[in-house]
Amino acid sequence: MGKPRILWVEDSARFELANLLGPIYACNKYELMLAEDATAAQRYLDSVSFDAVIMDIRIPPGRDRQWAKKYERAGSDKASAQLGLAILFWLFQGNGKPRPDWVRPEKFAVFSVEEKYEIGPSLRELGIFVFEEKRPGLRDTVLLELIEKVLRNGHGNGHIQGK
């Protein structure tokens, strides 16, 4: 019951918010949630189940100490922290809890400035095959199209997970 739930993890969304989100709200087919850092992403992924998750790779850590430490360890080149990727590994492999039923690789896509060769091996390891590189001049509907592509791959309705 209800519209498909989508999580978009993206820290620079504030600059392109209207362009990318406008088409999604206008079509009114999806329930979209935004997370702008690793802490917020973890919070949502822990509490809510999603039909599609669109993940950026370069995201800041947020308030959580675990992510903040990881970010600090990256040194001066913060982009190399790749916290988006770390979140995915945390979700799929290593958070000490059984993986939620809804978490399947086909429900995930990566939308990031990284080039495919940089993160390709990691994504293959996770089984994530939908990838869109962020580059200047992308269509405003790129996020919407990405969501639709992921939803075609994975099926099912989202709901709030009972704790």
Added chain:
Amino acid sequence: MSIPLDAVTTIFIFLIGLPALLLQSLAPELRKIIRQYRWQLISFTILPLFLAGILVAAGIELSHLGEQEKSQPDFSASLLSKIVKYDGQLLWIFILTSLVLISGILAVVLSEQWRRDAIIRKLRKRAAKGIARDGRPIEEELKGLIQLGRHSDLGRNKDLVLQALAELASATQTCKRYDGQQLEVLIKGLQDVLILGPLHLGSLENFHTTADLLAEIVIPAARARHSEDLKLAVQAISVLARTCLNFSNSFLPMKYLEALELLHAGEHTAATWMSQALFEIGSEAIANEQTLVAMAALSKLDGLAQRRPRLAGELAHDYLSLAAHFWKHGETGQRYAMRMLEGIAPAFTLDLPEALQAAQAHCAQTAKFATSDYLLEMLQGLREAEPAG
């Protein structure tokens, strides 16, 4: 043997004056907190003076003793003769060095203890003592922390208080005794730290931290039955989101909207609170020309409505009321509202015109006159748009 009275007096004046000097250099809000802890203030003033006094007294005593014993035959072999050697100069150099050391230590200790983050940490720790004992932070200390936050400069200073409140909230909610009723003062305090009537007292960063904090409060609060904290947190989200509509940045109110998504909205009361907050944020966003935020609010309201088997009561009223605000927002707004209504109309328990009339009556009763008028206009507009016959 001469006593260096000038040097001793200077150091004593320094010791007396240092706490007063440092206290005066602090921000007024910190001074107020420090003055509340009188014993600490007294001990910082008296203790170093007392210690210095003992040292000087010991010096005088030894000097006099040296004068008296000087004539004794075995004096030159005694320890005292070594202490008061060179006419007592070594002794007084040692004492003066010790006094300077005491002054230095006092200066370091005071500037450490009276640093803003140290005071906040102390207040937090004191407030947290109540969590183990009563399951909630000690109210007096918590209010002190909130007052400090309220009067602190926006930006980093306020953020330090907000971080401390976040830690207290987290500690309270992880306590086994937490049942959703313990954070009233803290949640209301968050609003006090950031807003004063319609004015905002916080920076973008402060509002950002608070949105995170409220999102973290909402998850455990929603797990508790009949959670007053959840209701207060939703109200705080609504108030703060509307306040930060004054910033040109639309990401911030969106962040507050996202915090609402963490409610277990399956519960009827929580869904009602959430829908009210979404209406409040959405309608004010339209008035502030932040249309994207308003669209996000209506989209979330739509998501909430779609998860219900039938749409009635407050949720239906809020949905229609927010749609009516779009209706009043020009031609495109009307089209958007129409499109949303077409999608949701079958879910209403009443026919759309009846549902609109019920929402209009509800708004008239609850003093939302402007919204009530918008609903009437939308009803009229929809009737006119219907094909004749």
